[in-house]
Amino acid sequence: MDSELKKKLQEKAKIIRQDIIEMLCEAGSGHPGGSLSIADVFSYLYFSGILNINPDNPSDKYRDRVVLSKGHACPVLYATLAEKGFFDKSHLKTLRKYGSILQGHPDMNKTPGVEMTTGSLGQGLSCSVGMALGARLDDLNINIIAILGDGECAEGQVWEAAMSASHYKLGNLVAIVDKNGLQIDGFTKDVMNSEPLADKWRSFGWEVFEIDGHDFDEIDYSIKSALSIKDKPVCIIANTIKGRGVSFMENVCDWHGKAPSEEEKEKALCDICNLKLED
């Protein structure tokens, strides 16, 4: 990836992470860990130019769709959509408040740019299968990207969706699993081991890439490859660090669903600012 673009994506990821922290502190509740782990992927999806997403034409029928199946991580989606220009950034401080367009979990009827209502884990990939089937029926040459959690992959419905996607040879569908190794009650390997995860997706008929989900070169390579594969669905297993970018949140289970205090916010923003970036 050219260094100019990488710089830009790193910059966007930084802004997204800062906004996540700011909005969660203001809200007083919500989910930082799984928002921060997938922030680099979001920066890439919305700001690399790889997808057709245009805030000036949010109902364009030719737009690509990103479905956040792990809906609790909506702060990353809201921060990204605001940065992209889908709505004014002032809304971010209304997160989770009564009457806000930014609900505690994504609501497609309240928030511009949100493609699917989610929050009950395990459903987003099935919704994406439906979108991919619909796009194919109408000869729309578009991409559907579903973002899942690794804990979420324990839901039986995920595998029903996986089976149907390969059965229907949905080459327009990409699943990205945010494999941060944690869920709520602990490490995924201890709560409900899903390994070997890549083999599972492969055995369900998917092409699989395993990448470092914080490395823009690997994100770039895998997503470009995924979009070019047209005869079957592709799963990108993004190995990530839950809470990535905030030292005291990284890989700490407790930061799944807890908002930072004022003091913690300052420390977090400082960490994000100083996050060491490779080139």
Add this chain to the structure above:
Amino acid sequence: MIKQDIKKILSSEDEKISTREAYGRKLAELGEIDKNIVVLDCDLSKSTRTAIFAKKFPERFFNFGLAEANMMSAAAGLATMGKIPFASTFGVFATKRACDQVSISIAYPRLNVKICATHTGISVGEDGATHQAIEDAAIMRSFPNMIVISPADGTETRKVIDEIYKYNGPCYIRLCRGNSPVLFNDNYEFKIGRGVKIMDGDKATLISAGFTTSITLEAAKTLEEEGIEVDMINMASIKPVDSEMIIESAKKTGLVITVEDHNVIGGLGSAVCEVLSEKYPVRVIRLGVQDKFGSSGSPAELIKAYGFDKDSIVKTVRENIPA
């Protein structure tokens, strides 16, 4: 007026606890007296408070991860082996994600599974609609063999858990996230199918359960100060409901108002209507979620916005009693 005989079961302490916390503590106590008790959860043990049991009896605790349907049928399997499974997750997932499993693996074969679901009602707050169970009691009530209990406070929760532990059959216990005042003291006794009348009056009947009972009681006290005396009933046992108590009170007051943190379709309000429309038709006004999805906000804001805060209850009584 607070009933004379009720005073001895009312708490005089100024204490608050959530029903989920009371459940978690009670469960850990029960675990000590019966080795057949097993506890199942779906990656929410810190929130449902089954973590207290898990810590004490790790070999009898099973975390199923994010797989509610699997957990419910596995609970049924454990019950066939003579175990006493308590299965916990949030109300939305226990009743909607695992709906058919609860119906076919648990209710139909009448297996001894105790489904203790937390985070019910819009009083969940900020998480919003996807995490607020407003239809759980309706779903569970419609399953044959299933009993449905919605305790009002920490004491009642403990007593309910004791009762359902002794009861052999499927039950759904509707617990809440938020703290609520402790209304009852240890003298209180819970019986499946029995309500408890806390206040006595003849202008109207107020019936509530769960999180809204303490709010309804406050409303009844305010009305009393205005000279409007009402019957105030706590009806934790939503199914079977205490028909006798409902009919007797309706005969006296002629106007019944139900209050619940649940959709007005299918829950306590409906249960009361079913009894009265068949046995003693009087007007019933159902306060609760008026067939809308929940939303994000603080619990207090939501309860007010959805129209079942203390003021809304008082106003409804005032405007509907005969002049």
